[in-house]
Amino acid sequence: MTTQFLTYAERQRAGNVLERLAQSIDLTDRQYQDAIARYEAVATFLGDPNGNLAIYNPHLVPQGSFRIGVVVRPEHEECEFDVDTTCWLYINLPASQYRIKQLIADRFKSNATYERMLKEKHRCWRLGYSEQTRFHLDVVPAVPDSYEWLLKLGVPDKYAKHAIKITDNQRYNYHHHTVDWPGSNPEGYALWFLDVMKVQADHIRNQLSAELKLSLDKIPEYKVRTPLQRAIQLMKRHRDQLYGDHDLKPISIIITTLAARAYMDVIKRHQGGLFYDIVIAIVEQMVDHIESRDNVRWIANPVNPTENFADKWQTDPRLAAKFHEWHGKFLALVNGEEITKSFDRTPESLKLSFGSNTVKRAFEPNNVPSSVGQLDRLRNTAAIIASGVAHTDKNAQINNQSIGVKNQEHRFHFNE
Template sequence: MITDSEKMLDRIYNEVANSLNISSTMFDKAVKSYEAVGSWLGDAEYIGDIKVFPQGSFGLGTVVRPLTDEDDGYDIDLVSLMEDGFQLDDKMIKSLVGKRLKENATYKNKLEPEGKRCWTLNYDGFHMDILPCVPRHSIYLQPNFTEIRLTHKTGFETYEPRFSNPQKYIEWFEQQMSITLNEEKKAYSYRNKVDIETVKTYKVRTPLQKAIQLLKRHRDIMFEGEENAPISIIITTLAARSYNNEVNLFDAVKNILLKMPLFINKNVDGKFEILNPVVPDENFADKWNLEPKKCDAFFKWLRMAQLDIIENPLSVTGLNNVSSKLEIAFGKKITEKSLTEMAINDRKLREKGNLYINGLMGGITSEAAITTKKIGGHTFFGK
């Protein structure tokens, strides 16, 4: 049975995740920006048919705010797929997209020097990483033929092919949370009066998405200014494998942190493996085997996350003491903001007469039931 302390932490963690999430204003700005980039790239006759779509944390709905307002902002990862470019060589895949971006004065001013895999545009509040690629095979056709070939720059004017399948990864991620995702999409569809089929994963908020945001924020806090921080794709993949469609966020985070090690394997040569679930020849942990410090850093982070997010907050009583523990996990600013938002929401519900205490299980709720008792309204300043 879930305890009162766990219920309270569940409420707080939901508020923390909401505070970490990308704002609707920034979300809309990012979507309009990448649609505009897609239109510009698609208008170039020498590129041909092009498909631009989000991948990574933006596509999965797991973006987190920067640590401070002075940080550079969000990373928006985009796939720029030249659908007719199967025959292009590795260098040409990269250079065609870069050439087209430089033909637009606005994008040219935002463009960073060529990266290993991406072209990056710097916007106010976020970076847009554009990944040029072509179909791995002769065609790109959803849902079955969605593998891509991208290029990895290894030196001056030298490139080598790499392979991925971001569309399939999103589909796999969705399947790992299929029950809660469907419920959230239903709710979003009802609230916004749109067909459920049109609701994108990054528009909704499941416990898995929120749990990953909490874990990534803890990682950012722990490794601020340091190297060897666990990479997001490893945290995301292990969390998704560990998730069991828990509807309670605290339970989701607790079980994810407990089960993560079960999905870290070693091959016959004793090398660590965390395989891409949709491209099995890609090992997300390949650098662990080359740089053992990265492996050590992951397991150190995992243990600290278990302590800071689960064990330590449960070891104290009183909101002030809990708050102090959570500041270590998520940062002072986000923790204070989340607790303030929770207090404001409770006050609004109380004033409307919609706040209840559960006499059977304990805790505060906005839902009336046989076992709940309404909390009476009151005025402040002792009146």
């Protein structure tokens, strides 16, 4: 690894720089709380026993970056962030996508406030909230899909059973009664992603619970962030700063999937490690998970091996070139002196890479972490547990030196 030329103190300092940048990229507590409150209000409204959807047992499920904890706060306060959701209706196919989508529209239009906020998109209905809140909530209509074929491909039942069919008003058969709908499985993907970092996330949550003297159920999910989540947030912000709305910029699902696959390897090899070490290893190794299948570059959907997230790379080679261009620049940045060396004045290159407002928030005096190295300590311990060689000594401290009693193998899974 390139970190071998840095001292421990330099790597710890670099990790603190990245950590503070990532924290300033994340939503604020208030933004999370507002978004969750509005999501829950919409879920309650759609599921009202007196509403037109009640007979279809509607179920609203968060998806995307908000679901897996990698949502990125807009660089400029006047910009909106989005919360993606899926509304399951338990209706047997064949039916028309149009009908399902209109059922949800009719429910929203029965409320004057939601009707004013409602806007149709190709695959969803969007609720635009006030300028003060500055976010919108997308609701994708969906029905359950059969998933036996996924089981035959080796996809675990706990992921496969969340397969769905979704609506898309640009499909040729949008108004037809048919089973030929677009397929998806955002919840299965989310569960896979959360399982990848399960051990570390649980340990960080337990430690926060102990140190803050709060019960586990009082620790919000958005307070627990693993190196994987932080690395993805940093990568997404850097990409957005570099390319803006450019049509060829790397898509989030590719960045997220490659980073998660790399993280699985990194955690196996690291029996502890600084935040900086883990982030660097993720970035370095993520490109190793781009497969070649019959000379076709392939980034498989982990909950549908037949789906290639990089399928458009074949028809437009510029997409692959742009991904590798971005990856090289991000790797050079986190390896560079702007991150690894101490500075009295924030380097301008950081502002160009992550945004002036983000950097300002990260390095304002009141944003300095109250306990430098605390998260590294939590993550070091979590990585030891994940390695399978953890022991607990007589002082209840976890180590990888075979001192004390060997810990039981981790046997629990997220949201089963």
